[in-house]
Amino acid sequence: MASPRGTVRALILAGGSGTRLWPLSTDLRPKPFLTLTGSESLIRQTFRRAESLCGAGNVWISGRRSHTELLRGELPELDEGRFVLEPERRNTAPAIALSALVAASPDDVLAVLPSDQAVRDEASFLSALRLAAGTAARERVFVTLGIPPTRPETGFGYLEAGEPDDGGVRPVLRFVEKPSPLKASEFLASGRFLWNAGIFLFPVDVLLAELDRLCPDVLAGARAAARARAEGDARRFAEAFSSCPSISIDYAVMERTPTVKTVACSCGWSDVGSWEAVREFRSADAGGAADDNVTEGPAEIVAGRGNLVLSRRPVRLIGLSDVVVIEAPDGLLVMRSGSSDALRKSVEEGLRT
């Protein structure tokens, strides 16, 4: 077994949004900046994980330029240079390529962490992350954290894992797109499939080589942008970054590279991707009240169970179960649990008023 080399650095991806969390999540203050679980924002919680992995001095942030103030507010301990800010959204591959060039050396391992996920068991998560980072550093392979599925979810991608080695690290046999309900049930029953949480550990030299081989346009644009950034040329930076094709790291690299390994991580992970997910996370957090209601703020629920109510003002919810009520400055959501796709559609279409 080779001994590890280079430094582990963390890259927090803060560019995402979330129409399924309206009215709290908006373009002006998207999901990473919301306090949906626990007492801190999701990005702040992610930063703490990254800090535990590699120290605050090795944490970098990829985000949107329009969110500069939000990012600084949440992460005041980071210098300006640690924020790699995009002039426009080009999906994850250009963001990761650029940040790898700006933040890391070829010998390093870059741990890519989405900024909008929650983890109940932080210790298990970190232990899996460390195992994955060590494997990536020693073996110079891509490693991903895999989440053992707890339901036949059709909204996530999956990865099929082979037999574990002595340390518990498993080869990824294939990546699978969002499956049908039938497939998802088979995956769940088989025990061989894990959710792809988008948490990747890249040996930087291998990442750059694979980007060069599999999507040279992304790497070329990222290199030009990194140079312009170093020279302080904002216009050229924006031009170069925008020249990158908009593509996810999954499509660009992960699904096409020959060797990926995975560390399975049972840590009460949640993508916090919908109000139902928020309710589930917080309900388990609360140990499960008898009526299974989850509330924040002055709410009274009469004759109802399985509800989620978040409000700053007094709410009375009467005679309804499995309902989501979210009161926020931008508006009010009242939704039957399980209607998140309809919510997303409605928000994307814009409020007809």
Place this chain on the structure above:
Amino acid sequence: MASPRGTVRALILAGGSGTRLWPLSTDLRPKPFLTLTGSESLIRQTFRRAESLCGAGNVWISGRRSHTELLRGELPELDEGRFVLEPERRNTAPAIALSALVAASPDDVLAVLPSDQAVRDEASFLSALRLAAGTAARERVFVTLGIPPTRPETGFGYLEAGEPDDGGVRPVLRFVEKPSPLKASEFLASGRFLWNAGIFLFPVDVLLAELDRLCPDVLAGARAAARARAEGDARRFAEAFSSCPSISIDYAVMERTPTVKTVACSCGWSDVGSWEAVREFRSADAGGAADDNVTEGPAEIVAGRGNLVLSRRPVRLIGLSDVVVIEAPDGLLVMRSGSSDALRKSVEEGLRT
């Protein structure tokens, strides 16, 4: 047939409240002052009816002293002296007795109108009211407007009516308390029962005589209060008024006096006593949309019907039917239609926060 004598005067009773209309109706701004139907408050609409009946110069208001500003704001054309303000609530008998003494002469007819009801067909209502007032003036009997029931309502009192005379006026055979569901269905089927809407026409001399005969304490307290009011003695006024037993005019007089007549009035009447009633009134008003949703403010309803949504802020209601959503400065209500009794109870118990 005797010819009518005296003047018709209207007394609007504005002392009520409505816990079943939380969060819009509160003690600080109760139901009569809300704009729930049409573009004006319920009390303002009532005032217009009274004005049509007998002219603004003959309209008097019985209300709570704590609502002085609200009353003046809604009825700016009335002089201070037209407001008979109670220091505390003593139900309707003392309020009517006092106002009769203050506002009317024995020869007059006093038309008592609750201030918190809505009427769709104002012309029919006025025509019935005029027939009732004329009958009271000519025949010196109590006359009440009776509303032909449209559903087996168990929340109202009923009156059983006899055969109509040539003018369509019918004798009241008996008053019936809020019935059981079975009784209410029988009443509806029989065609002989009318809802008691609390709209009464009193020949003042007969009213005072019956008060004296049936509840002399109410009349004595009212007389002392009327004297103190004329002398401008606020302390004695409050003492005298508070000495009246708290009792409704129905219990005190109507159900015990030998002769009451009624005029049936099919006028799209509503007591606006619950959010369900508000929805029903406004739904019929709108001619009934295909999805039967009633909204006010920027609301989008996806996959739902039979909902009522009143909000000043953007609302999305998704995947729910027969739900009431009321957003107001004091709070937020989300309720399954038909849960108004639970709402009343919850409001009476106070918000547990």
